[in-house]
Every structure is written in structure tokens, then in C-alpha cells.
Amino acid sequence: MNILIVYCHPSKKSYTFQVFERLKSLLKKQNLNFEVSDLYEMNFQGDLSETEYEREGFAKTELPVCKDVLAEHAKIERADCIIFLYPVWWSDCPAKLKGWFDRVYSVGYAYGQNDSFPKMKTLKLGLVICTAGHSNDFLTEIGIAQSMQNIMLDDRLGKRFEQKEMLILGGTLELEKVIAPHMQQIEEIVTKIKNHST
Template structure:
């Protein structure tokens, strides 16, 4: 299997970073391949723009003809290539870090009558 790992922690030298390292080691031991999307390292933009919002939803309905930003398309390509999607993140105030929340907001887009991905 090929796994896309979305990693959302500012430091690899952390407990969450250790979880990532061990998870990757397990995948390697099992003969699997993987790609890591380190959201902080990528400086992934987490704020949804007005155009992105209008594409997904507005008072007149969504407008799927509006373009999807290239950084979001790059995430879609990584997901398409993968058999499995894994999220590794710390619990911050009983939720995921804002960095990951913004990834969900922007990457899970309306597509062909369905929610991508």
C-alpha cells in the first residue's frame, strides 16, 4: 500500500514527531511506501480565501466552476496517489491544531456533485 501521511506539528522533536517516526518505521517493515505532508514545513496556507469560500458555498449555492488553488490541487494529487490517508497530530484544546483544521477546510472541496476527496 501507499500511504499519504498528513503531519501537523511544528516540531519533529516532539512526542508527535516520535509517533510519526515509529509509524513510518512500521510501514517500512511491512514493505509499504509513504509520503509525508508536513503542513508546518510546507507552510501550508490554512485560511480559506473568499474565492475558495464562494466555490464551496455561498448564499446563492456553490460555484464549482471557480478554480481550485494549486496548493490544494497538489494535496488532491497526493491523496489520489495513495491507498490510505493517515493524520498524525497532537490534541490541542480538545481538537486538532488549526493548521490541520485549515487543511480540512481547504482540501475537502466540492467536486462533481460530491465532496472531494
């Protein structure tokens, strides 16, 4: 199974980066092929240009797609599984990752005016892993967990993936209490990927 990790965090000092490093280590240990789109490392442009807006807003598919977006399309086409890894900021992903969806999910590729229009293949597995300061119980109690799942799984991943799952690694405000169970959950996710590939 070929895996694409779309990783979004600006700091190598972050807990999200620790999760990222652990995830890559476990994937290597299982001999799983993966490549990474590290959006901050790549300096990925998250804002639509005026021309891109014109293409998207008016479905002008004759307008060209930017080279950096085409490069992401190629990564998606090589993948069987995409893992989105990011921190929860104000109940959603960082703006740069939202911009990845805005630009990479381009008209004529990820969506269109009818079912036969989009070119993006259906991937086997979509995994969303996000770190959050608040506990999962609190995020569920106030409705944020469900909101994030609706946005990421139902809308952004949508029918583009055969199977989808979201893992919220909450409670990082008390990191010493959650780091061991979180790392165990990452191990379980990798095992699930490995089993899915056989």
C-alpha cells in the same frame, strides 16, 4: 497499499514527532509505500481566501481550485489509506490541520449537492492517530474522546473511507509511563495496514 500521512506538528522536539518517526520507520520495514504531507514543513495555508470562501460558500465550482489544494487532491487519489497524525490541542486537531480539511475537502471534490457530485474516491482505510496530555480514561470520562471521534471519524472521514479507526495516545503528561505501550500500539496499527493490503 499506498499510504498518505497527513502530519501536523510544528516541533521536531515533540512526542508527536517521535511517533511520526516511529510510524515511518515501521512502514519502511514492512515495505509499504507512503508519502507525507507535513503541513508545517510545507507551510500549508490553512485559511480560506475570500475567493475560496466564495467558491465553497456558494458552490461556485466554476471558480478555480488553488494549486496547493490540487496537489493534495492528487496525493489522496494515489492513496489507499490516509493516516492523520497530530496532537490534541483544546479538544481538537491543530488549526492548520482543520484548515487542511476546510480547503482540501473542497466543493465538487469531497462533497457536493448530491451523491454523484463529489469526485473524491472512497479510500480503503482512514486512521486517526493523536497524542494527548490527559489519559484516555479522563478524556472518555469528560466526553472529549467521544467528541473527537464523532468529529474526525463521522464527519471529516465520514463515508469517504470504507474502514475508519481512531487511536488516542493519551497520558503524555507522564510520558515515561506510556511511551512503551504507545509504540506497541503504533506497531499494531502498521501490522493492521500490512494485513489490510494483502
